[in-house]
Structure formats: structure tokens, C-alpha cells
Amino acid sequence: MYSLQIENLTKRYRHDVVVDDLSFTVQPGRVTGFLGPNGAGKSTTMKILLDLASASRGRATFGPTRYRDLDDPTRTVGVVLEPNAFHPGRSGRNHLRILADGAGIDPARIEQVLEMAGIAYAADRRVGAYSLGMRQRLGIAAALLGDPPVLVLDEPGNGLDPQGIRWLRDLLRARAAAGGLVFVSSHLLAEVEHLADEVVVISHGRLVATGSLSTLRKAGVSVHTPEPRPLTRILTDAGAAVHAAPGGRLVVRGLPIAEIGDRACAAGIALHELAPEAGSLEELFLDWTDADKPAGAPAAAAKAPNEPQTEVVPL
Amino acid sequence: MTWPRLVRGELRKLTTTKLPWGFLAVLILFAGIDAAVVVWGTDMDGSKTFISTAEDQQSLMAFAFNAMLGTGLFGAIAVAREYGHNTVVPMFLTSPKRSRAVLAQLTAVLLGGAVLGLVGQALIISGVALALPSTAYGFLVSAGNVTQLLAASTLAGATGAVLGAGLGAAIRNLGGAATAVVLALFMLPPLAVQLFNDAASWIPPTLGGVISGVSTEVTLWAAIAALLAYGLVPAAIGLLAVQRRDVV
Numbered sequence: 229m230y231s232l233q234i235e236n237l238t239k240r241y242r243h244d245v246v247v248d249d250l251s252f253t254v255q256p257g258r259v260t261g262f263l264g265p266n267g268a269g270k271s272t273t274m275k276i277l278l279d280l281a282s283a284s285r286g287r288a289t290f291g292p293t294r295y296r297d298l299d300d301p302t303r304t305v306g307v308v309l310e311p312n313a314f315h316p317g318r319s320g321r322n323h324l325r326i327l328a329d330g331a332g333i334d335p336a337r338i339e340q341v342l343e344m345a346g347i348a349y350a351a352d353r354r355v356g357a358y359s360l361g362m363r364q365r366l367g368i369a370a371a372l373l374g375d376p377p378v379l380v381l382d383e384p385g386n387g388l389d390p391q392g393i394r395w396l397r398d399l400l401r402a403r404a405a406a407g408g409l410v411f412v413s414s415h416l417l418a419e420v421e422h423l424a425d426e427v428v429v430i431s432h433g434r435l436v437a438t439g440s441l442s443t444l445r446k447a448g449v450s451v452h453t454p455e456p457r458p459l460t461r462i463l464t465d466a467g468a469a470v471h472a473a474p475g476g477r478l479v480v481r482g483l484p485i486a487e488i489g490d491r492a493c494a495a496g497i498a499l500h501e502l503a504p505e506a507g508s509l510e511e512l513f514l515d516w517t518d519a520d521k522p523a524g525a526p527a528a529a530a531k532a533p534n535e536p537q538t539e540v541v542p543l
Numbered sequence: 544m545t546w547p548r549l550v551r552g553e554l555r556k557l558t559t560t561k562l563p564w565g566f567l568a569v570l571i572l573f574a575g576i577d578a579a580v581v582v583w584g585t586d587m588d589g590s591k592t593f594i595s596t597a598e599d600q601q602s603l604m605a606f607a608f609n610a611m612l613g614t615g616l617f618g619a620i621a622v623a624r625e626y627g628h629n630t631v632v633p634m635f636l637t638s639p640k641r642s643r644a645v646l647a648q649l650t651a652v653l654l655g656g657a658v659l660g661l662v663g664q665a666l667i668i669s670g671v672a673l674a675l676p677s678t679a680y681g682f683l684v685s686a687g688n689v690t691q692l693l694a695a696s697t698l699a700g701a702t703g704a705v706l707g708a709g710l711g712a713a714i715r716n717l718g719g720a721a722t723a724v725v726l727a728l729f730m731l732p733p734l735a736v737q738l739f740n741d742a743a744s745w746i747p748p749t750l751g752g753v754i755s756g757v758s759t760e761v762t763l764w765a766a767i768a769a770l771l772a773y774g775l776v777p778a779a780i781g782l783l784a785v786q787r788r789d790v791v
Contacts, residue, residue, distance in 0.1 A: 279639045280632065281789035296639035307636050313629040315560055322559040330552035330637040332545075370633065 229256040230290045230304070230378050230409055232277070237286035239272050239433075246272045248433040249286070254411050254426070256377070259404045261424035261441070262413035265517050269433035270413045271309070274382050278307060290378060302331035306371030308381040311364060316356025320347060320366045323355060327370055337373060345369035346395065360387030368396065379403060381412040385419055397423050421509040431517040445506050449485045451478040451492075452501035459497050466491060469515040479505055481515050546647060549638055553651030556630075557621060563655065566617050570663040577603065578670035582677050594675070597683035601757055604671050604684070606664045607695040608751030611703035611770075612728050613663070614656035618707025619720035621652050622781070626715040635790060645712060645785050649778055652708040653701045660700015664693050688756055695754040698767065702774035703728070709774070712781030727777070745769050 232254035239247040247269040254260045264270050275281040277288040279295040290298065290305065298304045314323055324338045342348040345365040347358075355363060364387045371379060379400070385393055400423060404410045414420050420427065420441075427444065429437040437444060453459050456478055460470045468482040480488055485502060492499050507515075557563060580603070586592050594600050625631040625648075638644035668689060672682045684692075706727065711720040732746035743749060744760040750773075752758030753766035761769070 275790065278636060280635060281791065298639075301639055302637055305636075309636075310629045310632050313632045315556075315624070315628050315630055317560045318556075319559070322555065326552045326555050326559070327633055327637060329555055330549050330634070332548045 229407060231255050232378070232380075232409060232411055233287070233289050233291070234273065234277070235287045235289075237273065237276060237288055238284045239269070239276060239281065240284045246433050247276070247283075247430075250430065250433065250435055251286075252428050252435055252438050254409060254428070256409040257404060257407050258425040259400050259410040259412065259423055260426040260428060261420040262411060262428050262430075263415075263417070263420060263513060264413075264430040266415070268430045268517070270430065271382055272433075273430070274309065274380055274413065277380065278305070278309070280309075300331075300374070302327070302333065302376070303374035304376050305378045305380055306374065306376040307379075308364075308367045308371050308384045311360065311367065311383070311386055314355040314363060314366065317354055319352050320355055320358070320362075320369075321351040323366065324370060324373060327373055331374055333373055337375070341369040341372045344372060344399075346392075361389055361392055364388055365392065368399075377407070378409045379411065381410070383414055384412060385414055385416050393419060417509045417513055427509075429513065429516045436516045437512075441509070444512060445509065446504055447481055447512070448505040448507045449480045449483070449488055450501060450503045450505035451480055451488060451499060452476065453478070453492065453497055453499050455497045458495065459492055462491055462495050462497075463488060471511075471515075477501070479507065479511075481507070481512070545638065546643055549644060549647035550650050552637070553648045554654065557651055557655045562617070562620060563659070566613065566659055567662065569613065570659065570666050573606075573609065573663060574666035574670035577667050578674040581671050581674035591678055591680065594678065594680050597685065597688070598757070600671065600675075600680075600682070601684050601688050601692065601755070604664075604667050604692055605695070605752060605755035605757045606660075606667050606692070607699035607755045608728075608748045610656075610660035610663050610696040611699040611706075611747055611751060611773075612724070614659050614700040614703035615707035615710075615724035615728055616721055617659060618652045618656060618704035618709075619711040619714075619724045620707075620717060621655070621704075622648060622708045622711030623715055623717040623720040625711075627717050631790060641785050642782060645782050648712075649705055649708050649782075652704045656704020656707075657697045657701035659704070660696040660698070661693060663700070664696035668692065691754075691756045695751070695756070698754060699751055699770065702770050705774035706777045709777030709779070709781035713777065713784045727773075747773060 234250055234252050237247050237250040250273060262270055272281060276283045277295065295301060295305065321338060325335065328335055328338055342351050345368055347362055347365045347369065350358065350362060355366065358366065364384065368384060371381065385396055388396060400410045400412065424441050426439065427441050460478060463470050463480055463483060466483060468480050471479045473479045485504060489499065489502055581594060594603060625634065634644050635641055675682050707724050710723045714720040714723055728747050735742040736746060749758060749760050750766045750770050753761055753763060754770065
């Protein structure tokens with residue numbers, strides 16, 4: 229089984245640092261969501277991983293092996309990167325035939341993946357006449373052509389209808405359940421919330437959170453205090469993300485529950501409530517990727533306040 | 544046996560779009576024009592002496608330079624559109640060792656260019672042969688010279704396609720690559736001749752004439768070597784450019 233390892237990965241374009249000292253690991257048997265705002269460096273990271281772009285520093289490998297050194301890349305890693313990487317005048321079937329020819333895959337597999345992706349009925353139509361959803365399905369069919377144990381998918385849900393989203397979710401969960409590695413970037417947070425076991429979140433090219441989604445979602449603390457302003461300032465200075473919540477409460481992320489209590493106590497601020505609070509992925513994402521924060525600021529740390537830290541990497 | 548598989552995939556790429564059919568249509572048009580010239584064309588004095596000897600007929604039918612120019616555009620379009628349509632992404636994912644992928648692509652384009660050159664020359668010979676009975680002259684070119692014409696256009700077609708493919712890989716933009724082919728084969732050689740008189744013997748139209756047996760400016764082998772250089776230099780530039788660049 230392959231794991232996916234990103235080690236100190238940095239990519240510079242002239243003076244712009246697109247990926248900045250990024251390190252994380254993705255394990256097989258899980259669906260891992262790769263999240264970040266537009267321009268965070270997700271696609272660049274994936275391209276470096278797939279040897280389509282070079283790293284300025286660091287490594288991105290499948291196990292110990294770079295993509296270009298894999299014995300049989302098409303049968304090892306299935307990829308969806310560009311939603312429109314098709315010649316519009318070529319049929320979907322011929323697109324897959326070309327890939328099968330190049331990879332030495334049995335042509336019978338083409339029919340299987342066309343059926344699997346639900347586009348067998350349109351296989352002989354020009355891709356230029358496909359809807360975005362059909363092109364996305366064709367891209368996923370191409371990724372599955374070599375029946376690879378690893379899937380690296382960049383926004384695979386784009387353009388899919390609800391049935392397509394459900395199909396994709398079931399497919400990816402089944403691949404992970406069978407021991408495969410599924411690494412999927414998406415900006416559809418609700419979808420990731422349904423799909424992913426783990427998440428890796430980057431912003432401005434830097435890692436801001438990684439770990440089990442269930443643990444990360446619990447990484448908030450509800451605080452009720454008669455002095456919200458000074459407490460907010462103290463906690464923000466300590467690197468936490470603090471938001472006002474209904475009922476005069478504050479929701480604090482990025483600091484363990486005990487540290488919040490200790491800091492309030494040290495400042496002489498009374499607390500009427502201090503309790504763990506689960507947040508939605510959207511709330512977490514906005515906290516982690518707050519544009520006003522410097523990249524990688526400790527505020528983005530996804531520490532679970534009341535759970536062991538083993539599944540979460542605090543930053 | 545990765546490389547033959549890649550070549551097969553690249554050949555399928557060429558044959559699963561309308562690109563070769565478009566070029567075939569142009570070749571048929573060329574053959575029709577040559578046939579029409581034979582039927583209706585005359586010299587200044589109203590005679591048809593331009594087809595009166597075997598040499599004249601061979602010269603009329605010599606297609607090598609046109610084959611090179613046409614397949615140069617074919618190669619440029621075939622490769623540059625890969626970047627335009629992003630199909631270069633699955634290509635490099637299938638073969639992350641890019642030199643293999645590009646060499647397979649160059650091989651497929653070379654074969655396509657050779658076939659287009661051969662078919663184009665065969666159509667022109669056929670068109671002229673069919674048109675000659677409407678004149679007072681018969682088909683005078685020997686079988687050996689017909690064979691030379693076919694071989695010359697095949698070689699020129701292959702070379703032109705590799706030249707175009709190399710420029711397509713280096714430039715990536717379809718319009719830019721096609722313009723570069725026209726500049727390299729059609730615009731710059733006359734300018735080079737203006738600057739250096741001796742260059743006239745080494746420009747593609749002259750070399751095409753030499754390998755077709757209708758010119759003796761340089762030796763046949765020197766002409767073949769020079770034509771190959773016209774193809775190989777841009778191909779090497781394209782290959783190097785692809786190795787170094789990110790696919791973005």
C-alpha cells in the first residue's frame with residue numbers, strides 16, 4: 229500500500245512563494261480532503277506530486293518513490309487534474325483508447341470504466357458536445373482506467389449533478405474502504421464534510437491544519453463571559469480564532485480548553501461557561517484560512533480541546 | 544516495451560481527429576490544381592512546352608518542398624494543440640519520463656508527415672498522369688524518377704512534420720507555432736539568401752528540388768543531410784524545452 233508524503237515542499241515562481249515548506253502525509257484506507265482557498269497552492273502541490281511541475285525545494289512522493297520513478301504510473305495512481313484536458317473533436321471512447329494504448333491497458337477495461345462512470349451511452353460522441361459533468365465523469369473514468377490503488381483528484385465534483393456527486397462519493401468511499409488512498413481537493417466544503425475522513429488544509433501555500441475531520445470538528449470551545457472584549461483580545465493575542473456566537477457566547481478555536489481557562493483566570497476574567505463545541509467544516513475552514521491572518525499563524529492550529537493530540541497536528 | 548505503446552497512442556491521437564483529413568483534402572486540391580495546370584496552362588507563347596520533356600514534367604510534379612511546408616504545419620498543429628487542449632497532462636501522466644513521451648510524439652508525427660508527403664506526391668503524379676492525355680504529350684517521367692519523387696516527398700514530409708512538432712513543443716501556442724513554421728521555411732530562407740548568396744543552395748526549396756532530382760545545386764546526400772538538420776534542430780529544441788518546463 230502506498231502512502232503519499234509531502235516533505236518540506238516549496239515552490240517559487242520568481243518572487244512568489246506558491247507552496248511554502250509544506251509537509252504532510254496521506255495514508256491509505258482513508259479519504260483525505262485537501263482544502264484551501266483559491267490560490268492556496270493545492271493544484272500546484274498536486275502538480276509537483278505528479279511531476280508536472282518541479283519543486284524549488286522538498287519532496288513529494290508515493291511511499292519512497294517519485295511519480296516519475298513509479299514502475300507503472302497509470303496502474304498506480306489515477307489522476308483528475310484538468311477538467312477540460314480533452315480534444316473536443318475526439319470521442320470519449322477514443323480519449324480512453326489513447327490512454328489505454330499508452331499504458332498498455334486491455335481495451336476491455338475501457339467499456340468497464342465507461343459503464344462505471346455512467347457515460348457509456350455517450351462514449352462515441354465528440355467530447356466537445358459533453359456537458360461539464362460528463363467531461364468530469366470522463367476524467368474520472370480515465371483515472372480509473374488502470375484500476376490504481378491511489379487516486380489524486382483535483383475538484384472532481386465540479387459540474388456534477390446531485391446524482392453524480394452521490395456516485396462520486398460512493399465510489400471514493402468504496403475505494404478507500406478497499407484499502408486505497410484517496411486524496412481529493414475540493415472547495416465544496418459540504419461535500420468534503422460528507423466524504424472525507426481526514427483533511428489537509430493549506431492557506432497561502434502553508435499547512436494550517438491536518439488531521440481527522442471528526443477530531444478537528446470538535447476543536448472549538450464555547451465560552452460565556454461577562455467581559456467578552458478583553459477576553460477576546462487576550463485569546464487572539466495567544467493565537468486563537470475567536471468569534472461571537474448567539475447568546476453572547478464566544479467560540480474559540482486554536483487553543484486547548486485548559487489554556488483558555490488558565491488565561492482567563494490569569495487576567496481575572498470571570499467565565500460562566502467553558503465547554504467543547506463542535507463546528508461545521510465551513511466555520512473551521514474560515515477560521516483556518518482567514519485572509520487577515522499571516523500564513524501559518526498559530527491561530528489556525530486545530531487543537532482538540534478535550535482529546536488527545538495524536539490525530540491532529542498542531543501548527 | 545513502453546515506447547511502442549506510446550507511439551501507438553500518439554498515432555491514435557493523430558487519427559482520431561479531423562486534422563489528417565483536412566490535410567488530405569488540401570493535398571487533393573493541390574493535385575487538382577496541378578492537373579488543371581496541365582490541361583489549361585500554357586507558356587507565354589501559348590505552347591505547352593512546360594510539359595514537353597520528362598525533366599519538365601518531373602519539375603512540375605516535384606512536391607517535396609510543398610510537402611515539407613504542409614507537414615510542418617501539420618506537425619506544429621498536432622503538437623501545439625496538445626498544450627492548447629491540455630491533453631499534454633494525461634500524456635505526461637501516462638509517461639512521466641517526458642523524453643519518452645515526446646520522442647513517441649515526434650515519431651508518430653514523423654510517420655504522419657511521411658504518409659502525407661507520400662500520398663500528396665502520389666496524388667499529384669496521378670493528377671498529372673490523368674491530365675496529360677488531354678494534351679499532345681504523354682507521361683514521359685521514368686519509373687525510377689517517379690520513385691525518386693515519391694521518396695523525396697516522403698522524406699521531406701517526415702522532416703517537415705518533425706520540424707513543426709519541434710516548434711510546436713517549444714512554442715506551445717498554435718498560432719505562434721504555425722507562424723514559426725512559415726517563417727522558418729518560407730520567409731527566412733529568402734532573407735538569408737539576400738544576406739549570404741551561398742545560402743541559396745541550402746534553403747528548403749532548393750534542397751527539395753535536389754532530392755526530387757530536378758536540381759543539382761548540391762549533392763543528393765548533402766541535401767538529405769541538410770534537410771534532416773532542418774527537422775532535427777527544432778525537434779531537439781522542443782525536446783529540451785519540454786524537459787525543463789512545468790506543465791501549467
